[in-house]
Amino acid sequence: MRHFSWSSWPEYLKASSQRPSWLRVDRLLGELAVTKDSAAGRRNLEAQLEQRRELEARKENPDWRQIRRGWCWGPESFRDRMLDWIDRKKGGQHYGEELRESDEQKAHRLASEMLRRTGWDEEELKQRRKGDAAKVRIASRLRAETTMTWAWISARLVMGHWRTARNAVLSATAAK
Numbered sequence: 001m002r003h004f005s006w007s008s009w010p011e012y013l014k015a016s017s018q019r020p021s022w023l024r025v026d027r028l029l030g031e032l033a034v035t036k037d038s039a040a041g042r043r044n045l046e047a048q049l050e051q052r053r054e055l056e057a058r059k060e061n062p063d064w065r066q067i068r069r070g071w072c073w074g075p076e077s078f079r080d081r082m083l084d085w086i087d088r089k090k091g092g093q094h095y096g097e098e099l100r101e102s103d104e105q106k107a108h109r110l111a112s113e114m115l116r117r118t119g120w121d122e123e124e125l126k127q128r129r130k131g132d133a134a135k136v137r138i139a140s141r142l143r144a145e146t147t148m149t150w151a152w153i154s155a156r157l158v159m160g161h162w163r164t165a166r167n168a169v170l171s172a173t174a175a176k
Contacts (some may be wrong), residue, residue: 130168
């Protein structure tokens, strides 16, 4: 638990002089009957909470299993708001699944927006040629503005093999 990057927990284990002033360690120490905020007291605190975590893990609580396997817990609307926030505020502290999912959400949103402007729906997209000029424009923009792979772009735009999408975009770019 000491290495939970999205938590203030590591701060609890530091000496009081090294902790942020807003952190109220006394409440947690009192709750767990740790009488002194010292190195020994913090080791006791860590041991107690590690033991509690292990007990919870053994219970196989479905709610905890869901958290362990994902980064977000709550309704889909909350997840969408968090992904939008991550996309706007992402930095060095964001990594892994949540960042990939945020980029993918942005790519889906961008593709849907461009399809609407083109006047196409998903069925129309499937009916068009793999190298259709509008598909190529959308693919080019997706590649430039997102981190999605050619395979993802090709699958989203129904362009066949990923090389088909890449080659069509490269040809269109070279022709300009």
